[in-house]
Amino acid sequence: MKNKKKSIWMEMWHSRYIYLMLLPFFVWLIIFHYGPMYGILLAFKKYNARRGIWGSDWVGLDNFRRIFITPMAVSSIRNTVLISLGRLIIQFPSPIVLAILINEMRGKRLKKVYQTIFTFPHFLSWVVVSAILTNFLSLNGAINSLLTWLGLDKVNFLTNRPLFVSMLFATGIWKGIGWSAIIYMAAIAGIDPTLYDAARVDGATRWQQIWHITLTGIRSTIAIVFILDVGGLMNAGFDQIFNMRNAVVSSAVEILDTYVYGITFAASPNYGFATAVGLFKSVINFALLMLANQTVGWLTGEKLYR
């Protein structure tokens, strides 16, 4: 017993340089990541700037109760969930389809050129992408001038609420599809090519090969990306919405993150309430991540973290 204890200290002394290497990162992590977690106390308090976080009065769960009786908060929760579910249904499968299409297309050079194009928008911020696409989709923009030229009516892509939400999905795909496809393409590349040969000998059609070999082969990758996406269900894409929205559609795409932003930087902010809404969001996200991890792990044997 004593011997073992001693050897632990010996081991730690032996690893002293390792600890020294970890020191700067953990000092930073504790100040800038765990520091704000201390501020979560505010969710249970009524913030008083003069008395600081610790000195402010406790209000128990009042801030959380308020979430469910504030119409804007409730509608932002609904919008968040709806937009996220829409993304899971429409955006989530798109890179999988893209990866399969790239895999099926012939011509090495052409593939490379296309991939270069597809991935590029990922490296731009939503500030930039929103500027480009807002201009493109606006009432006086290129798409509408094309529609006019074809003798069709102009379409209010950005100032019609349901259309704006579909534009969120479309522009989301526009920016992210190429980048998100990379992980699936790497997975496809890892599939044993002899499986395809064997299937061909057995007379399987191309579609059957895609379904039974390609899709089956990347099943675990799909599962992992799905877990991560479900863990972000309460996010719904702040960067995109914050940059693309306008006064007309604003309330329709008010999500939790934009709502928190709004009440934090309002003329008379309520920090306690804003923190509570933020915490509500993070806790649900975290719970969903764990739940998705367990469920998918149980269904497919594929887990993000054990």
Next chain:
Amino acid sequence: MKKRKKRWDSVEILAFIALTVLAILIIIPFWNAVVIAFETSAAYVRSPFSWLPGEFTLDNFKYLGSKSSGLVRAYVNTIRLAVVGTLLGMAVMVVTAYAFSRNFPGKRPLFLIMLFTMFFGGGLVPTYLLIRNLGLNDTHTAIVMLSLASTYNIIVLRNGFESVPTDLQDAAMIDGANDFTIFAKVMLPLQKPMIATFTLFTIVGYWNNWYWPMLVLNSPDKTLLQVFLRSLITNASQMALGTEITGITDTMTVTYALGIQMAAVFVVILPIMLVYPFLQKYFVKGTLVGGIKM
């Protein structure tokens, strides 16, 4: 004997058509933006989309280049911040990643402490108050501190270090080298390509950073590129929306602002286009893929 080329089957043709359409859909808006940046507002009003500038001009860029626009200031600030932030961040991330590739007592709890921050955080208000309480409001230091290291990058870098055979390190250890020497002399040189990749990614990250800069930096002389672009766009789009709602079309003002906006977009994208080939060289190889599973 000549090998006959097999004709494309239906799946291949379908894939080709679908991908070509997607490629066009991605390129056209960029092309549209670049053309608007280089043409006069009159030409834009005549035709919102043209393949080449209807009437070529550099006025939009001349305006942006002038001192009063503030773009030059924002550009210099962003470059400075990106260089300092990347050097500091990479140093911390690489060293931490290497440490986590070794075995030592307490590794798992420390790793979990790090991993937890990837999925949970204090949120907007606590972070904002922390920055204010530390006296970092309106400083570039705040921006660097808020995005210094990424747990995800550390994990991928660690995977890279772990892929190096341990006998190499053991041999060095026997020769009397300590962990620092092994790290600097053996491991760093081996991981040069990966470190170069992440350096580029980090630089691009700083280049695209807008949220905290928007919240924290109040002085106009401290502004960064994305914040500059954002305010340029919000000012102009409010004007444009006003005309869409009221129907009063003061097209000249709106389109003039649009030309400047697109010119600014062009100037902001340009450096990313220049480093893009180097970025692409590595990410396709799947360097980043290994990290998704922890």
